[in-house]
Amino acid sequence: MVNLRPFDSGDADFLYIWGNNPEYTGRYEPFEPVTRSELDDWLPREKPGILWYVIETRGGEKVGQIVARLQDDGSYQIGYRVIPPARGRGVCSDAVRTLVCHLFASGVQRIVAEASPKNKPSTRVLEKIGFRAIDYKKKALDLNGVWLDGVVHEIKIRP
Ligand SMILES: CC(C)(COP(=O)(O)OP(=O)(O)OC[C@H]1O[C@@H](n2cnc3c(N)ncnc32)[C@H](O)[C@@H]1OP(=O)(O)O)[C@@H](O)C(=O)NCCC(=O)NCCS
Numbered sequence: 001m002v003n004l005r006p007f008d009s010g011d012a013d014f015l016y017i018w019g020n021n022p023e024y025t026g027r028y029e030p031f032e033p034v035t036r037s038e039l040d041d042w043l044p045r046e047k048p049g050i051l052w053y054v055i056e057t058r059g060g061e062k063v064g065q066i067v068a069r070l071q072d073d074g075s076y077q078i079g080y081r082v083i084p085p086a087r088g089r090g091v092c093s094d095a096v097r098t099l100v101c102h103l104f105a106s107g108v109q110r111i112v113a114e115a116s117p118k119n120k121p122s123t124r125v126l127e128k129i130g131f132r133a134i135d136y137k138k139k140a141l142d143l144n145g146v147w148l149d150g151v152v153h154e155i156k157i158r159p
Helices: 009-019 036-042 091-105 120-129
Strands: 002-006 050-057 062-070 076-082 110-115 132-143 146-156
Touching (some): 002 091, 009 036, 009 062, 050 091, 062 091, 076 091, 091 110, 091 120, 110 120, 120 146
Antiparallel strands (some): 062 076, 132 146
């Protein structure tokens, strides 16, 4: 249902428009507005240890982003966002499934994701793909003076 494509300079408009819309960030992560020049500077740069993809429909419409960051222990931590008009249609689940399969096929053994327990859509996506909750962090994130807990989820390749 979706394709993952590495971000490039042609995605600056998408990131500028949605990156400056707090609904895209959602209620469980800090909203960090971005300028055009920051994007133009950052997009073409090498990003060692970071896999950063735009989520596109088969028709080529940009509907979100997904990132995987290499951790010290060789696992990857993933994060994702879907634009509000495309939510609730399985886009994120499909993107996470695709990325997990790609990472496992590349030799990665373990993938983790952290979500607020209040973030039901994100938690549901992880459950559906087969992640399991392994750690509960009290006061994991200070969101403008409000502390949010975090649940660490992991998925490991089957031996
Ligand atoms: C989290 C997010 C990426 C999910 O994207 P999405 O494309 O809508 O996700 P999907 O459609 O693949 O799956 C969502 C699932 O959550 C379920 N869901 C949605 N709202 C829910 C709620 N309030 N309670 C329980 N389940 C809920 C949906 O029914 C669906 O599950 P189902 O397929 O079993 O019906 C999107 O909500 C988003 O971008 N949020 C803001 C950014 C964010 O929170 N990122 C994650 C940070 S950890």
